[in-house]
Amino acid sequence: MQPQDLQAIRALIARAKRWDAFFGVLGILALMVGVLTFLALFVDMAIQGMGRIDADFFTHFPSRRAGEAGILSAWVGTVLVMVVTAAAAVPLGIAAGVYLEEYAPKNWMTDIIEINITNLAGVPSIVYGLLALGLFVYEFGFGQSILSAGLTLALLILPVVIVATREAIRAIPQMIREGSYACGATTWQTVSDHILPYSSAGILTGVIIGMARAIGETAPIITIGALTFIAFLPPLPYTGEPPAGMFDWLFAPFTVMPIQMFNWTSRPEAAFQVNAAAAGFVLVLMTLAMNGTAIWLRYRLRKNIKW
Amino acid sequence: MNTIVEPHLKTKAECKNFNFHYGAFHALKNVNLPIYEKQVTSLIGPSGCGKSTLLRSFNRMHDLYPGNRYEGEIIMHPDDTNLLSKDVDPIEVRMRISMVFQKPNPFPKSVYENVAYSLRVRGVKAKSELDDRVQQALKGAALWDEVSHRLNDLGANLSGGQQQRLCIARALASEPEIILFDEPTSALDPIATASIEELVTELKERVTILIVTHNMQQAARISDFTAYMYLGEMIEFGVTDQVFIKPQKKQTEDYITGRFG
Numbered sequence A: 001m002q003p004q005d006l007q008a009i010r011a012l013i014a015r016a017k018r019w020d021a022f023f024g025v026l027g028i029l030a031l032m033v034g035v036l037t038f039l040a041l042f043v044d045m046a047i048q049g050m051g052r053i054d055a056d057f058f059t060h061f062p063s064r065r066a067g068e069a070g071i072l073s074a075w076v077g078t079v080l081v082m083v084v085t086a087a088a089a090v091p092l093g094i095a096a097g098v099y100l101e102e103y104a105p106k107n108w109m110t111d112i113i114e115i116n117i118t119n120l121a122g123v124p125s126i127v128y129g130l131l132a133l134g135l136f137v138y139e140f141g142f143g144q145s146i147l148s149a150g151l152t153l154a155l156l157i158l159p160v161v162i163v164a165t166r167e168a169i170r171a172i173p174q175m176i177r178e179g180s181y182a183c184g185a186t187t188w189q190t191v192s193d194h195i196l197p198y199s200s201a202g203i204l205t206g207v208i209i210g211m212a213r214a215i216g217e218t219a220p221i222i223t224i225g226a227l228t229f230i231a232f233l234p235p236l237p238y239t240g241e242p243p244a245g246m247f248d249w250l251f252a253p254f255t256v257m258p259i260q261m262f263n264w265t266s267r268p269e270a271a272f273q274v275n276a277a278a279a280g281f282v283l284v285l286m287t288l289a290m291n292g293t294a295i296w297l298r299y300r301l302r303k304n305i306k307w
Numbered sequence B: 001m002n003t004i005v006e007p008h009l010k011t012k013a014e015c016k017n018f019n020f021h022y023g024a025f026h027a028l029k030n031v032n033l034p035i036y037e038k039q040v041t042s043l044i045g046p047s048g049c050g051k052s053t054l055l056r057s058f059n060r061m062h063d064l065y066p067g068n069r070y071e072g073e074i075i076m077h078p079d080d081t082n083l084l085s086k087d088v089d090p091i092e093v094r095m096r097i098s099m100v101f102q103k104p105n106p107f108p109k110s111v112y113e114n115v116a117y118s119l120r121v122r123g124v125k126a127k128s129e130l131d132d133r134v135q136q137a138l139k140g141a142a143l144w145d146e147v148s149h150r151l152n153d154l155g156a157n158l159s160g161g162q163q164q165r166l167c168i169a170r171a172l173a174s175e176p177e178i179i180l181f182d183e184p185t186s187a188l189d190p191i192a193t194a195s196i197e198e199l200v201t202e203l204k205e206r207v208t209i210l211i212v213t214h215n216m217q218q219a220a221r222i223s224d225f226t227a228y229m230y231l232g233e234m235i236e237f238g239v240t241d242q243v244f245i246k247p248q249k250k251q252t253e254d255y256i257t258g259r260f261g
Helices: A003-052 A055-059 A072-104 A108-120 A125-139 A146-170 A174-182 A189-216 A220-224 A257-265 A272-304 B051-058 B090-096 B111-120 B127-140 B158-171 B190-203 B216-222 B240-245 B250-256
Strands: B011-022 B025-036 B040-044 B068-076 B095-099 B176-180 B208-212 B225-230 B233-239
Touching: A003 A272, A055 B040, A072 A108, A072 A146, A072 A189, A072 A257, A108 A146, A108 B011, A125 A146, A146 A189, A146 A220, A146 A257, A146 B011, A174 B158, A174 B190, A189 A272, A220 A257, A220 B111, A257 A272, A272 B090, B011 B051, B011 B216, B025 B040, B025 B051, B025 B111, B040 B051, B051 B068, B051 B208, B051 B250, B090 B095, B095 B158, B111 B127, B111 B158, B111 B233, B158 B176, B158 B190, B190 B208, B190 B216, B225 B240, B225 B250, B233 B250, B240 B250
Parallel strands: B025 B233, B040 B208, B040 B225, B095 B176, B176 B208
Antiparallel strands: B011 B025, B011 B068, B225 B233
16 A cells, blocks of 8 residues: 555545544533433422421421421322322233233234334323323212322323333243243243243333333323312221221322422412422432332343343 | 164154145145154254254244144154144143254253253142252253252353253253254354263163254264255155265265255
8 A cells, every 4th residue: 555545544534533523522412401401400409499308398288388388198199199000000011011922913903003002102191181081080980089090190101011011021032932832831831930030120110111200290180180289198098087998098089299399380489489399309309219220120130131 | 765774663753744834935845754763863954944944843833933834744653643733732742842942042040940940831849859850851961060069050151062951951851752953053162062962862862852953974973864855855864874875865965075055
């Protein structure tokens, strides 16, 4: 090669590398827009609300006096609604995902179901709220209750759970499946002994990410008629007068964190804005805690899975 | 076809006018093949000749995927069951005929559980029996000495050759009538390959073996009978020495001498 050529090649590389650098900077900027926006919101909320966060804030009901108001009914409501959501969405979603991957014949019917599930994940949550208002609240007579809210959010995240389940199952190499069948296992034995244990990390991650979405949902819960001001807790099992049954709390009126926030932000007094920021801070922490749990679980469960 | 067979050999299974279709593709054409009891039969031929397809028909692996069709018979002796019959449950077939795959595919479970699994699906629950038979199988697969102190380790933490022997132990534990090997050494280094080959030769004392291999020297080294396939057809079957030294068909000779394939 001539030295002249070398010069030309170096110039060419330098020119091409300018684009490399350009995109590197562009990428960092794009990333920063997302990360910094979230950080700014979070820090602003934290600074504004931090002064209000103490033990009383968690143990007090909402009040007309901003200084005494707390999020007791809201966080209890959120936790209970999430319990119902998980109890409904997890078994249904996993069963549907397993069926589609391991049992269903591959034909136009399952193709249509597949497209539908993907589309369901994109349906606006308010639409689920309207459906739930008609179905759970009135048709089934569950009323404006924790049960109705939990089931509504379960419907909302069901597609997420199904898709996560299917993806986790698809990540299992076919040779593992064949190994199980070759041992003489039935489909159910293959699913329960291999498919589910090996995909549990992915499924759990999907479930928690779905739950983290559900925890912040406001529109469908307002639609089914959650109260915005509530100063009592759902009845504990076998307490009160007359004594409540095991599951009476399911039918209790309730509120959840985002609705409590929404209520406070719509008040004119500045002190309530502080409450809203504090509640928002707690809600974001709850979401982060859930996502953190997902990451930790994934790490724990995957440690023993190697192909 | 070479049919000079020692008279004391019993037929364990045989393909009779066996045809196989992947959808519209006619993958195996009128295959006839005897499998002799406690002998090693190897299937050789160029890629795409249908040898793996034939092997995987013996334990009905094709039933796992839609659009596959069997025609003809694979008869299992001494009960003369047609393994391909619609009335015969593929799970029953797989309980009798186990398989070792091309790539070692231990389950992401412990060494012990990997072997115990094929016993568990057969309803073995008693710990003492499981312990016994797992040990027997691991000894049978020449792996016991290497893993006896690490039975609770993940199967995937073993070396490639050990993993394949673990899979052989898993296939052996259920005391099958036939073991199918689908190119069991193609993912292994030469030393591991040698140990698997040695193992296969030992195993034929106990079980009938059908093995697919890409490697003609391997077929020559370990098998008693060899079948050469080409484009879905059974070109030649016979005693290994004869097939390699004095093939009856020109096609077989070309393949074996490396002029083709």
